[in-house]
Amino acid sequence: MSKAKERLDPLSEDVDRIQAFIHLQRYKYASREIHGDILDVGCGLGYGSKMLYDDYKSVIAFDISKDAILYAKKKYKGPIYLRADAQTLPFKDEIFDSVVALEIIEHVNSDIQMLKEIFRVLKKNGILILSTPNVAHLQNRIKSLLLMKNLIKKYAHKPKNPYHKREYTPKQIAKLLKSAGFIIEKKWGQILTLPLVNRFPPPLCVNTGRILPDFSLHIIYKARKPKQTSKKKT
Numbered sequence: 001m002s003k004a005k006e007r008l009d010p011l012s013e014d015v016d017r018i019q020a021f022i023h024l025q026r027y028k029y030a031s032r033e034i035h036g037d038i039l040d041v042g043c044g045l046g047y048g049s050k051m052l053y054d055d056y057k058s059v060i061a062f063d064i065s066k067d068a069i070l071y072a073k074k075k076y077k078g079p080i081y082l083r084a085d086a087q088t089l090p091f092k093d094e095i096f097d098s099v100v101a102l103e104i105i106e107h108v109n110s111d112i113q114m115l116k117e118i119f120r121v122l123k124k125n126g127i128l129i130l131s132t133p134n135v136a137h138l139q140n141r142i143k144s145l146l147l148m149k150n151l152i153k154k155y156a157h158k159p160k161n162p163y164h165k166r167e168y169t170p171k172q173i174a175k176l177l178k179s180a181g182f183i184i185e186k187k188w189g190q191i192l193t194l195p196l197v198n199r200f201p202p203p204l205c206v207n208t209g210r211i212l213p214d215f216s217l218h219i220i221y222k223a224r225k226p227k228q229t230s231k232k233k234t
Contacts, residue, residue, distance in 0.1 A: 006163045007044040007068055012075070021202035022190050026102045026220060027051045029188060030129040033222050036097025039121065041086050041114075042104030046072025046079065052100065053078040060096075062086075089117045098127045103218075105132050105173075106164040115180035122225045128182060131190075131220040135159070135167040138215040139193035170214045173221065182223035189216025 010020035027048035040049045040061035045068055049061035059079040063069055069083050084090050086101070086108055099118050108114045118128055135156045144151045152169065159167045168176075170187070177184055189209030191197065193216070197205050209216030 007063075007065065009045040009047050009071075009075070011047045018191075018198060018202045018205050022206050022218065023048070024051075025190065025206055026131050026218075027100070029220055030100045030102070031055050033129055033186070034098035034100065034127050037095065039091070039096045039099045039118075040079070041099060041101040041118065042107070043072060043079075043081070044068055046076035046081065048100075048102065049079040049081070050076035087113045087117060089121050091121045093120050094123045094126075096121050096126060097123055098129070100129045102129070102131045102220075103133070105130065105176075106159070106161075106167055109165065111166075111176055112179060115176060115182070119181050119225055124225055125227045126225045128177075128223045128225070129220065130173075130177070130223065131218055132173060133159075133161070133164070133167050134170060134189070134214070134216055134219040136169040136214070137191075137193045137217045138212070141215065170219055173219065177221060177223050181225065183226055184221055184223050186222035187213045188220040189213030189218070190220070191217035193217050 008015055010023045031052055037058045038052055038056055040052060040059060043049045043061035043063050046061060049059055049072065053059040060082065061079045062082040062084040064085055066083055069081050073081050086104060087110055099122055101118060105111050105114060122128065136152050140152050140155060156167050174184060189212065190206050192208035192211055194208065197208060213219055
């Protein structure tokens with residue numbers, strides 16, 4: 001479950017069934033919780049943006065990769081695709097009802113800057129759906145106890161996935177979201193890292209994470225921008 005690939009298309013590539021399910025499930029979760037005008041941050045190859053578009057029709061999606069955007073425009077028509085950086089969003093303040101940011105925060109240089117930019121472009125009471133790998137998943141916790149080493153801290157600063165700048169514990173992500181001004185409303189998990197869990201059928205394997213989200217391989221948050229945001233004192 002740790003095979004690294006920066007971008008994939010689970011609808012067109014020969015992808016491991018569990019990996020395909022986990023990617024598609026995130027967008028299905030997001031689609032049930034969002035509304036209105038939607039921004040898909042770090043859209044990759046566009047399959048998820050198209051899923052959101054099929055439900056809502058008003059979707060702007062972007063990625064920093066030129067090749068990814070060209071692929072998305074050709075393969076998954078419907079959303080408006082742009083090339084952009086998640087840390088400097090090319091949009092005016094408070095224009096989106098919902099933002100989807102799946103498996104992107106671990107890639108950027110400044111996580112808090114990305115979240116502040118998302119907060120800025122969201123309307124008041126707007127929704128953010130964010131997912132990221134959970135470095136404090138069950139297997140890493142058990143290994144740390146058995147070896148009497150803080151592997152969670154080690155892997156957080158030097159992830160096994162070569163494309164990740166860092167990885168997070170649930171507490172760290174929650175703290176970042178709150179620091180950026182968000183209110184956390186819901187939390188889901190994907191894959192509880194039990195022995196032989198990858199032998200289960202994909203839906204059963206992935207949904208084991210619902211039992212204990214903080215111990216799952218990936219964690220998904222629903223957060224909201226407050227209706228009233230505090231003003232800085234001058």
